[in-house]
Each structure stands twice: as structure tokens, then as C-alpha cells.
Amino acid sequence: MELEVRHLRVLCAIADHGSLHQAARRLGLSQPSLSTQLRRIEHALGGQLFLRTRTGCRPTPLGHAVLSRARPLVAELAALVTEARAAAARATGGPQLRIGATASRALPGWLRRLRTRVPRTEPTLQMDVSANSLLRMVATGRLDMAFVHEVEGSPLRIPPGLCLRVLVEREPQFVSLAADHPAAARPEVRLADLAGDRWMVDSTVDGEWDAVCRALRGAGLEPAMLHGDYLTAYSLAATGEVVTVSQPTARPRSDLAIRPLQGDPIGVRLLLAARSEAELDNGYAELEEAYWEAARQAPAYRERLERSDTIRAPHAPRPPRKRPVGVGP
Known part of the structure; x- marks a missing residue:
């Protein structure tokens, strides 16, 4: 061989x-x-x-x-491919904006806005469950920017030289459960209400497994924990087999309820990363608009935003927070 x-x-x-x-x-x-x-x-x-x-x-x-x-x-081969693709794009007159992201309901709106507002630019999308992997791709020039989430209690490994802009300082994570689950009748679910349920969590998402386990231990619970991707988890949650953590922007379905957790025990920080502030400026405003559009379309999150003093509501914009990074998050 x-x-x-x-x-x-x-x-x-x-x-x-x-x-x-x-x-x-x-x-x-x-x-x-x-x-x-x-x-x-x-x-x-x-x-x-x-x-x-x-x-x-x-x-x-x-x-x-x-x-x-x-x-x-x-790394050298990756740089060679990146430079070749950039040269090819310049030759055809159609520059590409190479975007990486962890899963988010904001992505369709972000891509749509970028196509509309950045003339002759075609955004490409690289998805990955690992925020750390995406950040490395930005640092080595394989991506221009990455929209990632940092799970509370599990800091990301920020490569030297990257710049970060914080979209949401702390986004509370919700829970997905069957629409006919007894706890779904509540506007807010206590972890104790789920004491008899099994949880399914995607352990390949950086920090996610640890965060859910910490929250459950903090509530005095030790439920059965299953490994699985979130597409499978949502399907099983709809049938009552498991419950699972959910982004608050997720939309409810007729067979699936999305509810806040009392006390917001699990949170993430939403970040946009690039190699310079100028590159962040190429996509941040469009991402911000797309995120709050997605938030307004999620009933439970919209209600939480309207009541919360700690999370900015979508109708109350504020200047973006800029943060050059050289020593970590």
C-alpha cells in the first residue's frame, strides 16, 4: 500500500x-x-x-x-486548492464567498440575503457538526467565514489570528418532545418533568453531550442517554421514544413540541468568525437579519424574546459586538 x-x-x-x-x-x-x-x-x-x-x-x-x-x-495542499479555486473564480468574473456553519434555521435566509446584497457573489456552504473543525478551516484559508455555536462550559479552540463577532451572547437551548407528552402542555418544561424519559444527544457536536449531562446532574437526574444525530433524535422524539435538546429557532410540528427549559440550564454563544474585520463585514449584517427572522418564526422563542431582558428581541437592533481574537474566546 x-x-x-x-x-x-x-x-x-x-x-x-x-x-x-x-x-x-x-x-x-x-x-x-x-x-x-x-x-x-x-x-x-x-x-x-x-x-x-x-x-x-x-x-x-x-x-x-x-x-x-x-x-x-x-495544509499546503488545502492552500493550493483554495488559491486555485480563487484564481478560477476571478477568471470567470464570479467571486465565491465560502461559508461554513453548524446547523441553524438562519442559514436559508442568510444565503438569500447574501445573493441579493453582494452583487455577482455566489455563496457556497460547508456544513459540519464540529465548530472547532470549521474554525480551523477558516484559519487555513479553506473558508472565508464560519457561523458557529459555542456550548456553554466547553470553550472553542480559537486558532490564532481569527476575528470573532458575537451574534447572541447566550442563546437558551430548548427541549423537543412528543406533542402528546404530558410536559408539552406546559409553556415551560422542568427537567424534573422529564425524569422518566430517555435522552438522545449528538455527541459529535462539540461540548453538547457534556452540557446536557451537567444540566441533568444539576437537577439530580441520571436518565438513560443515547447517542444519535439530531435528525434521528427528532424523529424518535415525535414518537415518544426519547426527548432531545433543540435550538430555540426550531419550528414545532404537529407531532413534536418545542418548549423552553425552566431556568435555561443549557446555553450557547453564537459567533461569526473570519480572518479579518473586513471579511466579517461582508456577511454579519445579513446573518443578523436572517437569525432574527428565524427567531420570529418560532413561536416559543418569539414569546421568550418578548419577555426577556437578557436576550435582544428581534425588533430592537443594536450595533454588532466586534472582538478581535488572539488569545481565545
């Missing part, structure tokens, strides 16, 4: 995520497929590159040596 660039990307992804499961999600592979690739790479190099433990993977001394050579090669 001859090593290729894709094999080096595999090694970097495993090292960055510290987990075969999360690295597989990032690379769009199944975990068994990634495990097989890793074994083949280790066989080709003649030694073990990662130690597998119950808490994840960490590089061996040989792994550290290989990664020290692999990372510059992967």
Missing part, C-alpha cells in the same frame, strides 16, 4: 477529534471503514499510530512523528 494524501487526512482527522467515531463523521465514512483504513496505514508504516482506549484515541510516539510531517503537507 502506498500512502496518499487522503490517508494523511485520515490521520489528521483522528488526531484532531481524538475519536474514531467523530473522525468518521467528519470524513463522511462509517466507523468500521475508518478503522480498516487506519489498520492498513499502520501496516504500511510498520507500527501503531494511535492508542485506542475507552475515552478515545491518542497518538503514539510514532503517531506524533508521522503527524508532524503530515499536517504541513495536508
Whole structure:
């Protein structure tokens, strides 16, 4: 077996995520497929590159040596591709605005506004459950900006040189549950109301699993916890199999209720990141408008905003908060 660039990307992804499961999600592979690739790479190099433990993977001394050579090669190739695409865009007269984002109801409105307000610019979108991965892509020039969320209690790893602008300092996270769940009759749900329910959480979202567990422990609860992506979680919640955490901008369905949690025990900070303030200016105003449009369309969140003194209501704009970053969030 001859090593290729894709094999080096595999090694970097495993090292960055510290987990075969999360690295597989990032690379769009199944975990068994990634495990097989890793074994083949280790066989080709003649030694073990990662130690597998119950808490994840960490590089061996040989792994550290290989990664020290692999990372510059992967970064250099990424820069080459970025520069080539930029040159091609300039040649055709159609510059691209390369956007990354974690999941958000604001994305359709943001893209629509960018197409309307930035003439001859076609935004492209890169989705990822990992905010840290998106921030690294901005720092290495693979993206122009990224809209991400930082889960309270799990600070993001901000690469040096990035600039951040805070869209919402603390967005409370809601809960999704079956429309016929007894707690759905309440305008606000207590965690104690969900003591008999199983929770499903996407553990590949940076900080999410820890935040939900902290909130449940704080309420004196230790429910069954299931790993799963949120598309699956919402489907199971609608049938009463589980409950799950939800962004407040999510819209209710006939079979699914979105409710605030009493005391707002789980929160996230919403950020736009770029390599300069000028680049942030290219997309922040459109993102702000799109976010509050999405907030107005979510009944439970709209009501919370109208009553809250700590979250800005969508009809009361304020100047954006600018924050150059060099030492972390």
C-alpha cells in the first residue's frame, strides 16, 4: 500500500477529534471503514499510530512523528486548492464567498440575503457538526467565514489570528418532545418533568453531550442517554421514544413540541468568525437579519424574546459586538 494524501487526512482527522467515531463523521465514512483504513496505514508504516482506549484515541510516539510531517503537507495542499479555486473564480468574473456553519434555521435566509446584497457573489456552504473543525478551516484559508455555536462550559479552540463577532451572547437551548407528552402542555418544561424519559444527544457536536449531562446532574437526574444525530433524535422524539435538546429557532410540528427549559440550564454563544474585520463585514449584517427572522418564526422563542431582558428581541437592533481574537474566546 502506498500512502496518499487522503490517508494523511485520515490521520489528521483522528488526531484532531481524538475519536474514531467523530473522525468518521467528519470524513463522511462509517466507523468500521475508518478503522480498516487506519489498520492498513499502520501496516504500511510498520507500527501503531494511535492508542485506542475507552475515552478515545491518542497518538503514539510514532503517531506524533508521522503527524508532524503530515499536517504541513495536508495544509499546503488545502492552500493550493483554495488559491486555485480563487484564481478560477476571478477568471470567470464570479467571486465565491465560502461559508461554513453548524446547523441553524438562519442559514436559508442568510444565503438569500447574501445573493441579493453582494452583487455577482455566489455563496457556497460547508456544513459540519464540529465548530472547532470549521474554525480551523477558516484559519487555513479553506473558508472565508464560519457561523458557529459555542456550548456553554466547553470553550472553542480559537486558532490564532481569527476575528470573532458575537451574534447572541447566550442563546437558551430548548427541549423537543412528543406533542402528546404530558410536559408539552406546559409553556415551560422542568427537567424534573422529564425524569422518566430517555435522552438522545449528538455527541459529535462539540461540548453538547457534556452540557446536557451537567444540566441533568444539576437537577439530580441520571436518565438513560443515547447517542444519535439530531435528525434521528427528532424523529424518535415525535414518537415518544426519547426527548432531545433543540435550538430555540426550531419550528414545532404537529407531532413534536418545542418548549423552553425552566431556568435555561443549557446555553450557547453564537459567533461569526473570519480572518479579518473586513471579511466579517461582508456577511454579519445579513446573518443578523436572517437569525432574527428565524427567531420570529418560532413561536416559543418569539414569546421568550418578548419577555426577556437578557436576550435582544428581534425588533430592537443594536450595533454588532466586534472582538478581535488572539488569545481565545
